[in-house]
Amino acid sequence: MIYETLVRVSNAIVSVINVDITIVDKSLNRIAGTGRYVDNIGEKLNENCLFAYALEKGESFIIENPRYHEACTSCENRCNCKEWAQVCCPIKVDDKIEGIIGLIAFNKEQKNIIKNNKDNLLEFLNRMADLISSKVKENRKKEEIILMAEELEILLNSMDTGVVSTDDRGKIKRYNSIAKEMFNIDENDFIDVIIQDIPIVHMKKRKCQIHNKEFQYINNGKKYRAFYNVKPIVIEGEVTGYIFTFNKMKEILKVFNDLSTTHMVTTFDDIIGNSIEIEKVKEYARNISKGNSTVLIQGESGTGKELFARSIHYLSDRRDKPFIAINCTAIPENLIESELFGYEEGAFTGAKKGGKLGKFELAHKGTIFLDEIGDMPLNLQTKLLRVLQENVIERVGGSSIIPVDVRVITASNKILEEKVQDKEFREDLFYRLNVIPINLPPLRERIDDIEILSNDFLQKFNYKLNRNIKKIDKSVINLFKGYNWPGNVRELENVVEYAVNMCASDTIELTNLPRKLKESTTYTNKLENNNIIPLKDLEKAEINKALIKFGRDSDGIKQAANELGISRATMYRKIKTYGI
Ligand SMILES: Nc1ncnc2c1ncn2[C@@H]1O[C@H](COP(=O)(O)OP(=O)(O)OP(=O)(O)O)[C@@H](O)[C@H]1O
Numbered sequence: 001m002i003y004e005t006l007v008r009v010s011n012a013i014v015s016v017i018n019v020d021i022t023i024v025d026k027s028l029n030r031i032a033g034t035g036r037y038v039d040n041i042g043e044k045l046n047e048n049c050l051f052a053y054a055l056e057k058g059e060s061f062i063i064e065n066p067r068y069h070e071a072c073t074s075c076e077n078r079c080n081c082k083e084w085a086q087v088c089c090p091i092k093v094d095d096k097i098e099g100i101i102g103l104i105a106f107n108k109e110q111k112n113i114i115k116n117n118k119d120n121l122l123e124f125l126n127r128m129a130d131l132i133s134s135k136v137k138e139n140r141k142k143e144e145i146i147l148m149a150e151e152l153e154i155l156l157n158s159m160d161t162g163v164v165s166t167d168d169r170g171k172i173k174r175y176n177s178i179a180k181e182m183f184n185i186d187e188n189d190f191i192d193v194i195i196q197d198i199p200i201v202h203m204k205k206r207k208c209q210i211h212n213k214e215f216q217y218i219n220n221g222k223k224y225r226a227f228y229n230v231k232p233i234v235i236e237g238e239v240t241g242y243i244f245t246f247n248k249m250k251e252i253l254k255v256f257n258d259l260s261t262t263h264m265v266t267t268f269d270d271i272i273g274n275s276i277e278i279e280k281v282k283e284y285a286r287n288i289s290k291g292n293s294t295v296l297i298q299g300e301s302g303t304g305k306e307l308f309a310r311s312i313h314y315l316s317d318r319r320d321k322p323f324i325a326i327n328c329t330a331i332p333e334n335l336i337e338s339e340l341f342g343y344e345e346g347a348f349t350g351a352k353k354g355g356k357l358g359k360f361e362l363a364h365k366g367t368i369f370l371d372e373i374g375d376m377p378l379n380l381q382t383k384l385l386r387v388l389q390e391n392v393i394e395r396v397g398g399s400s401i402i403p404v405d406v407r408v409i410t411a412s413n414k415i416l417e418e419k420v421q422d423k424e425f426r427e428d429l430f431y432r433l434n435v436i437p438i439n440l441p442p443l444r445e446r447i448d449d450i451e452i453l454s455n456d457f458l459q460k461f462n463y464k465l466n467r468n469i470k471k472i473d474k475s476v477i478n479l480f481k482g483y484n485w486p487g488n489v490r491e492l493e494n495v496v497e498y499a500v501n502m503c504a505s506d507t508i509e510l511t512n513l514p515r516k517l518k519e520s521t522t523y524t525n526k527l528e529n530n531n532i533i534p535l536k537d538l539e540k541a542e543i544n545k546a547l548i549k550f551g552r553d554s555d556g557i558k559q560a561a562n563e564l565g566i567s568r569a570t571m572y573r574k575i576k577t578y579g580i
Pocket residue numbers: 270271272273299300301302303304305306307308371411412413489490493
């Protein structure tokens with residue numbers, strides 16, 4: 001294209017001033033010429049020729065005495081040179097010399113033309129050089145735009161997102177390969193072949209954007225769910241078109257799945273302990289992992305209920321799908337429903353545009369873990385029961401039913417049977433959840449695990465806190481074995497972390513323990529030293545003993561209260577008062 005311009009410019013000059021023209025590029029290739037030079041286009045000039053001198057000099061000049069001018073002194077062609085005069089002018093693009101345009105006289109007559117019109121010719125030639133320069137620039141811009149368009153196309157086609165651009169009426173102009181594959185569209189279709197109820201007119205008036213709105217589409221007779229975003233293209237205040245982006249629901253869930261499962265894979269080997277009690281529960285839980293039945297894990301706080309739920313999930317066939325944990329007490333009551341089941345746009349004040357996915361949808365094909373299920377409000381218990389029976393959810397503010405395939409594991413540290421008796425928990429839901437019951441024994445009932453757990457936590461905190469404590473003193477382990485651990489394994493973990501922080505030697509001693517634990521030995525010390533024991537210490541110790549003997553479930557507490565000769569209500573009150 002630029003070559004055509006050069007030829008045109010050269011011919012125009014020749015027709016006006018009847019001298020020959022030649023143009024060389026910055027590498028001394030002759031790229032255009034008239035008259036005698038027509039046949040020499042494409043040749044490479046010698047490095048000491050006039051044009052090399054002109055490139056070096058970088059400004060216009062006239063030579064009236066070729067062969068004798070300083071520009072010609074080292075030219076290899078000097079002796080055979082047939083030229084009578086030359087005008088040279090640099091072609092500059094963005095201040096860089098890209099070539100030289102030259103006027104050449106081959107006889108006296110032509111030389112006179114040059115000689116008599118020096119200023120005009122220089123001015124004229126400079127203008128021609130500028131013309132060529134602007135053509136070169138324009139060409140480069142075009143090449144850049146073509147390259148950019150190609151890069152953009154590659155970029156758009158390598159995205160996981162479908163992209164469609166339309167005009168202001170929603171007529172499709174362009175789309176990437178993912179959009180083509182999702183919707184099987186053609187140029188000139190209107191966007192409502194993809195999204196049926198898109199309010200284009202309304203959008204145009206308000207120049208509004210749409211974020212993550214869910215919709216359904218059909219491809220090859222199959223129904224799919226996806227999200228779309230729309231951004232208007234606004235030029236000088238006017239909407240001239242729209243960019244639509246589309247994400248398949250499946251892809252979004254996959255990203256979520258990858259994020260939620262990468263860090264926290266848990267197996268039964270992570271559950272430390274080799275007491276008969278824990279081994280029995282682990283074996284049972286391993287066996288039921290593969291199935292799809294609901295599991296209810298009961299046990300005091302900190303006994304490892306979530307650890308078990310995770311291990312069950314990661315041993316099941318659902319291991320590559322999400323494990324979603326949700327603590328029913330950690331979310332305000334009015335938000336639990338929308339957290340679990342999601343909501344539609346405009347469902348309530350403050351609802352996000354485009355609505356929100358609920359945890360059940362996020363857990364599709366995976367497992368949902370509902371911790372502290374005993375605290376779930378009654379109206380939600382009814383909704384949960386429906387999900388379990390029909391495997392569908394309904395979003396807050398929505399009217400359609402969405403099928404979900406989720407294994408439900410619930411946990412409670414309150415005794416759910418008692419909640420059922422007190423009418424605080426639906427009996428039918430309890431039975432639906434309790435298909436596979438798992439009861440985790442409190443730590444004080446598996447004191448054989450205390451040493452191994454303590455040493456495991458020592459290693460963990462040595463690593464985490466960059467310490468190198470070698471061991472835990474036997475006296476500490478003995479104290480641990482006698483303590484009643486109301487906070488169970490979590491409390492033991494915290495105590496070891498505290499001790500690692502306090503310990504200055506290579507062994508954890510009694511002095512490194514928190515006060516609460518050290519004080520728990522007072523009773524034993526006083527007993528050993530034949531001292532008078534305050535009645536409240538005695539009472540606390542006896543209640544503790546009874547709880548260890550009979551257990552903490554409702555039957556155990558009832559029996560313990562019986563043996564101690566107090567009512568069940570008094571027993572609960574004292575457990576609370578003494579923090580046992
Ligand atoms: N057997 C165990 N081996 C190793 N760590 C354990 C074990 N049991 C519990 N833990 C640890 O104790 C802490 C509490 O465990 P987890 O959250 O599973 O208990 P939870 O019963 O679900 O508690 P809550 O009822 O308070 O939710 C966690 O840090 C967990 O890793």
